[in-house]
Amino acid sequence: MITVALMFAIACYAVALLFNLYRVVIGPGVTDRILALDTMAINAIALLVLFGIWEGTAIFFEASILYAMTGFVATVAYAKFVLRGDIIE
Amino acid sequence: MELFWEILIAALLVIGGFFGLVGSFGLVKLPDPMTRLHAPTKAATLGVGAVLIGSMVYFAAFKGDLSLHELMITLFIFLTAPITAHFIAKANLLRDWRPERLPPPEGEGDWAVYTPAADTSALELQEVEDADKEAAREAAQAAAQAAAGTTGSEAERG
Numbered sequence: 001m002i003t004v005a006l007m008f009a010i011a012c013y014a015v016a017l018l019f020n021l022y023r024v025v026i027g028p029g030v031t032d033r034i035l036a037l038d039t040m041a042i043n044a045i046a047l048l049v050l051f052g053i054w055e056g057t058a059i060f061f062e063a064s065i066l067y068a069m070t071g072f073v074a075t076v077a078y079a080k081f082v083l084r085g086d087i088i089e
Numbered sequence: 090m091e092l093f094w095e096i097l098i099a100a101l102l103v104i105g106g107f108f109g110l111v112g113s114f115g116l117v118k119l120p121d122p123m124t125r126l127h128a129p130t131k132a133a134t135l136g137v138g139a140v141l142i143g144s145m146v147y148f149a150a151f152k153g154d155l156s157l158h159e160l161m162i163t164l165f166i167f168l169t170a171p172i173t174a175h176f177i178a179k180a181n182l183l184r185d186w187r188p189e190r191l192p193p194p195e196g197e198g199d200w201a202v203y204t205p206a207a208d209t210s211a212l213e214l215q216e217v218e219d220a221d222k223e224a225a226r227e228a229a230q231a232a233a234q235a236a237a238g239t240t241g242s243e244a245e246r247g
Contacts, residue, residue: 001095001096001099002095002098002102002147005103008103009103011106012110013106013110015113016109016112016113016114019114019116023125029122029184031180032122035116035122038129038177039133042134043109045166046109046137046140049140050140053102053147064162065158065161065162065165068162068169069165075173076172079173079180083183
């Protein structure tokens with residue numbers, strides 16, 4: 001039962017990542033692309049955790065923590081650059 | 090008991106996958122950037138939260154090691170999602186909207202995105218520039234005075 005649920009969740013997140021990629025490609029604005037990239041990072045965290053359950057190891061949590069942190073910093077840096085034309089003022 | 094844990098974990102995983110898909114579908118489907126901001130920041134957070142809690146329950150129930158890493162990731166995402174949403178909304182407000190088209194904000198003042206006073210770095214640059222100009226003016230004055238003094242003494246000598 002868990003295996004089926006896991007496959008369902010992984011398929012959902014794979015399709016979600018494709019949706020995000022579509023939004024990154026067609027835009028139309030810069031902020032849409034930033035938002036889509038942020039959502040991609042969050043969905044990648046979910047996929048990493050699901051893969052960790054699939055493999056039965058806890059080692060993917062470290063990777064997902066790193067992904068959460070760098071995703072957040074990257075999004076804020078992008079938005080800050082759009083807002084001010086500079087990241088560290 | 091094992092069946093209960095299996096049902097719980099499977100339900101959490103299915104809920105998580107469903108909400109993640111809904112959030113990203115909203116990102117594609119919704120008509121304009123501000124409404125698109127709404128979909129993933131709420132639904133994807135809930136979806137990822139459900140997946141992470143499902144993972145925590147799985148490792149506690151079947152692998153026998155209760156780890157709090159997942160709670161840490163959930164907390165981190167819950168803390169950072171509003172901040173990123175705020176920043177993206179601000180950037181969108183600056184790029185795609187005119188202040189005339191917006192309702193006035195509550196309280197005193199205008200939207201902080203458009204007011205020049207919100208641009209602290211520009212203010213600081215202006216201050217530095219002013220100080221430089223003042224210093225240059227003083228230096229020029231002092232030089233002129235010194236030049237006047239020397240010519241004056243030369244004239245006296247002559």
